[in-house]
Amino acid sequence: MRAILFDEHGPIDGLRLGDFPDPVLEPGGCLVRVKAVSLNGFDPMVLRGIPGLKTPFPMIPGADIAGEIVEVGADVSAWRVGQRVAIQPNRPDGMMGETLRGGLCQFLFVPAEFLIAVPDAVGDIEAACLPTAYATAYRMLYTRGRIEAGEKVLILGASGGVGTAAIQLAKRAGCEVVAVTGSGAKVAKLAEIGADHVVDTSRTDYVDFIVETYGKPRTRGPSGGVDVCVNYSGGPTWAECLRAVRRGGRILTCGATAGYDPKTDLRYIWSFEHTILGSNGWTREEHVAMLDLIAAGEIVPVVDRVVPMGEIRAAMRDLAGRRVIGKVVLTVD
Numbered sequence: 152m153r154a155i156l157f158d159e160h161g162p163i164d165g166l167r168l169g170d171f172p173d174p175v176l177e178p179g180g181c182l183v184r185v186k187a188v189s190l191n192g193f194d195p196m197v198l199r200g201i202p203g204l205k206t207p208f209p210m211i212p213g214a215d216i217a218g219e220i221v222e223v224g225a226d227v228s229a230w231r232v233g234q235r236v237a238i239q240p241n242r243p244d245g246m247m248g249e250t251l252r253g254g255l256c257q258f259l260f261v262p263a264e265f266l267i268a269v270p271d272a273v274g275d276i277e278a279a280c281l282p283t284a285y286a287t288a289y290r291m292l293y294t295r296g297r298i299e300a301g302e303k304v305l306i307l308g309a310s311g312g313v314g315t316a317a318i319q320l321a322k323r324a325g326c327e328v329v330a331v332t333g334s335g336a337k338v339a340k341l342a343e344i345g346a347d348h349v350v351d352t353s354r355t356d357y358v359d360f361i362v363e364t365y366g367k368p369r370t371r372g373p374s375g376g377v378d379v380c381v382n383y384s385g386g387p388t389w390a391e392c393l394r395a396v397r398r399g400g401r402i403l404t405c406g407a408t409a410g411y412d413p414k415t416d417l418r419y420i421w422s423f424e425h426t427i428l429g430s431n432g433w434t435r436e437e438h439v440a441m442l443d444l445i446a447a448g449e450i451v452p453v454v455d456r457v458v459p460m461g462e463i464r465a466a467m468r469d470l471a472g473r474r475v476i477g478k479v480v481l482t483v484d
C-alpha cells in the first residue's frame with residue numbers, strides 16, 4: 152500500500168510517499184480503508200524528535216483518522232463491512248502518530264475496541280478533525296476546567312487546532328472569549344469563529360488588553376482579570392499570563408509549544424489563589440461526545456485546507472511555520 156513515511160528524525164524534506172506492507176487482518180479487529188487524516192501541532196515535533204518518546208521507523212505520521220471498514224476479523228460481531236469509523240489513537244500501548252505508527256496510509260488493521268462509529272451527519276473530513284485537537288479541548292475546558300456561562304476565557308495560541316476548538320467550545324458554553332494570536336493575518340478569522348475579542352501580540356500586549364478591558368486582578372476587594380486562562384504555549388507566556396487571571400481563577404494547560412520548563416512567579420499563584428489544572432488526552436466518551444456535537448450541528452470543525460496526502464510536505468511546513476488556522480486535513484485515495 153501507499154503511505155507517508157519518514158526513516159529518521161529530521162527536517163520536513165524527510166517525509167516521503169512510499170510503499171509499506173499491507174496490514175494483515177487478525178481475529179478481534181477490522182481492516183479499515185483510510186479516507187482522511189488531519190495533522191496536529193505534535194506531528195512536526197515527532198518528525199524532529201521529542202526527547203523521551205521512541206519512534207518506530209519507518210514511521211507513518213497521523214493520529215486523527217476517518218475511514219471505512221473493508222474486512223471484519225473472526226470474533227468481531229459489533230462491526231460490519233461498509234461502516235464509517237473513526238479510530239481511537241491513544242491506546243494503552245502508546246499513541247498513534249507518536250510512539251505507534253499513524254494513519255497516513257491506505258489501510259490499517261484496528262482492534263475492534265479502538266473503533267468508533269461515525270454518525271451519518273458527520274463527514275469524513277470532519278471526523279478526521281477529531282480527536283486530538285477537539286477532544287483534548289473538550290476535556291480541558293469542560294471535564295477539567297468546568298467552564299461556566301458568563302465566565303471570561305483567555306485563550307493563548309488560539310489559531311491552532313486546540314485553540315480554535317477551545318474558542319468554539321467556550322462560546323458554546325456561553326463564555327466571553329479573548330483569543331490571542333501572534334499574527335495580524337489571523338485576527339478576522341478568529342473573530343468569525345466566535346471570539347469576542349482578538350489580541351494580535353505583534354501589536355498589543357495581551358496582559359495590558361485584559362487589564363484595560365476587565366480591570367486589574369486584585370488580592371482584595373473586587374478583582375479584574377479573566378476567570379480562566381487556557382495556556383498550552385508555556386515558555387515566556389507562563390509567568391506572563393498569571394498577571395491576567397482574577398483572584399481565584401483557573402489556568403488550564405495541555406501542552407507547552409514554546410517550552411515546558413518556563414519561568415513562573417509563585418507570588419501570583421499563592422496570593423491570587425490560582426488553580427492550575429493539567430489536562431492530558433481524552434476518553435473514548437469525550438471523543439464520542441465531540442462527534443455528537445458535530446452531528447447535532449453545534450460545532451463545525453475549523454478546517455484550514457483539505458489536500459491529498461502527497462502534499463504533506465507543504466502542509467507540514469505551513470503548520471510548523473504558524474501559517475494555519477484550525478485543522479489541515481489530508482485525503483487518502
Ligand SMILES: NC(=O)c1ccc[n+]([C@@H]2O[C@H](COP(=O)([O-])OP(=O)(O)OC[C@H]3O[C@@H](n4cnc5c(N)ncnc54)[C@H](OP(=O)(O)O)[C@@H]3O)[C@@H](O)[C@H]2O)c1
Binds near residue numbers: 191193311331405406
Ligand atoms: N496533552 C494532550 O493531550 C495534547 C493534545 C493535543 C495538543 N497538545 C499540545 O497543545 C499544543 C497545541 O496543539 P495544536 O495541535 O493546537 O498546535 P498548533 O495547531 O500548531 O497550534 C499552536 C498555536 O500556538 C501558536 N504558537 C506556535 N508556536 C508558538 C510559539 N513558539 N510560541 C507561542 N505560540 C506559538 C500558534 O498560534 P499563532 O501563530 O496564532 O500565535 C499556533 O497556531 C501543543 O503544544 C500540543 O503538543 C496536547
